[in-house]
Amino acid sequence: KTRQKVAELLEMLLTSDGSLRIMLLIEALNTIAECKQLNALSSIGFKQELVEAESDRVNAIYDYSLKNFKRKIQLEEIAAVANISPNSFCRYFKSRTRKTYSQFLIEIRVGQACKLLIENNLSIKQLCYESGFNNFTSFHKYFKMITGKSPLNYQKEFMA
Structure with missing residues (x-):
């Protein structure tokens, strides 16, 4: 209605x-x-508010991740962006975001997939790879875990 x-x-x-x-x-x-019926259309990976005191380092991590999420980002690589060791990076990132860096990347990728489902006519398989996932099974699993819907159902619901 x-x-x-x-x-x-x-x-x-x-x-x-x-x-x-x-x-x-x-x-x-x-x-x-x-409207009382609200549904999230994207994951938190679209944009996350950051604590201002750590904004330079976290913004550098965030910006680098958004520019490179379509490919595999090595832990050493993102730790270098933050200018800390890989072990310190894992602790640092989790303490600031309450999630692992892998979880964060998955949320960005699912967010991109949501955007592509709405804006493009790509097949679900093409969309999977355009979003940075390297196999369809994990794409489908994480998409459903984050959105609560399969990619096809998400697209159908949005277009309804």
């Missing part, structure tokens, strides 16, 4: 002018805000 109402408001918005467009947009946003 909410989806249909918002879709109708947005269609009207496309053909309207001036202040009516603004009013329709506000009404659509209000309809979304009042």
Whole structure:
């Protein structure tokens, strides 16, 4: 019901002018805000708020990870970005994020997969590799673990 109402408001918005467009947009946003059925569309890997005191080091790790998540990132490599030893990196990262670096990368990759499912017409297998996973089985497993849905069901639900 909410989806249909918002879709109708947005269609009207496309053909309207001036202040009516603004009013329709506000009404659509209000309809979304009042909706009680909320579903997360992406994982936390899309963007995570960082503690400001550690922001330079964590931002360097985060930026490097976002630029390189499609390939295998070695522990020594990311530790060098943070300018600490691999063992120290594991402790440091977990203490700041409450997750392992591997978990963090998986969340980024699933987030990318969610984005690609919505924005592109790639096959699920192509999408798996474009998101940085190197095999379909682990892609499907982690996607379902994080989103609670299979990639195909996620895409169908979003397009409904």
